[in-house]
């Protein structure tokens with residue numbers, strides 16, 4: 001009987017520290033990027049081994065435009081550029097990203113040490129589009145003050161929600177991940193009475209009890225399939241910020257078996273539903289990045305397919321999503337902006 005491919009550590013539990021690196025691969029940097037992907041499990045083991053309680057892990061994702069540059073292997077069925085959204089009030093931009101590295105640990109120094117080692121290997125081969133260091137805040141709250149992550153699936157339900165299965169056998173054990181960096185207007189948010197904040201989120205602030213409201217963030221993100229069953233994603237959101245610079249944010253990261261589910265949630269939030277013109281969380285939170293990646297299985301990294309013959313990748317990726325373009329410059333997003341495809 002064939003064994004199921006081993007996933008990367010996408011199902012790791014929430015940790016108290018994370019680093020999110022979004023990189024683009026420079027022309028000619030492909031081989032270095034491939035070597036890093038192949039070495040990543042070993043590097044993570046080397047740094048994490050001395051601190052087993054630190055639960056260091058690193059998930060690598062590959063963006064749509066990078067796939068054919070890195071691998072002579074069929075594309076994952078649902079890998080495409082992030083679809084930007086233009087609502088009446090709020091927009092979700094698409095921003096560049098060929099590689100995502102999602103580092104997690106119970107200690108920030110372990111994430112830092114691994115990120116340093118990764119970047120040492122990639123220097124000259126990639127441009128850093130974004131780097132965010134996230135932290136656990138109080139009792140797992142986001143910077144809006146609400147407990148974040150409660151309704152995440154666990155156990156077999158999480159595997160079912162997150163891992164590609166028989167629908168794309170060559171990519172079984174993989175996953176799709178969408179990341180978005182949100183900046184909050186905390187002064188405006190904190191000026192709202194707590195009851196108003198609770199109606200926007202759909203949960204009580206102190207006790208985290210779900211409220212009955214069909215236009216809340218929770219309601220807009222409750223998505224059902226054709227048979228009425230709830231469709232879950234696995235979120236590992238982390239707060240980040242810099243009080244000195246007045247920057248307060250949430251790094252949204254959602255893993256799913258197909259990006260369709262997360263994309264439906266985003267359409268509900270930005271374009272609205274019959275119950276709400278948009279998710280009012282967005283009146284206080286601006287999306288400044290948005291990228292979709294495919295996360296291959298650990299087995300795939302262990303035995304990377306061949307690199308494409310030079311020049312053969314041109315024209316095989318789907319065209320960039322309409323409206324995608326460079327990111328508005330971020331103070332902490334060095335590197336040139338490239339088309340988000």
Ligand code: HEM
Pocket residue numbers: 142144146147148149150151152180182201203217218219221222233235250252254262263265266281285
């Ligand atoms: C639920 C915060 C963005 C999907 C929640 C909850 C909070 C929260 C506090 C309630 C507790 C929980 O179940 O986790 C935020 C913040 C965001 C953000 C601060 C960024 C500013 C997003 C985005 C998506 C999303 C972009 C999807 C694309 C969900 C889902 C739930 C949820 C699926 C659970 C709904 C349910 O109860 O079934 N979020 N969220 N969130 N959020 Fe978000």
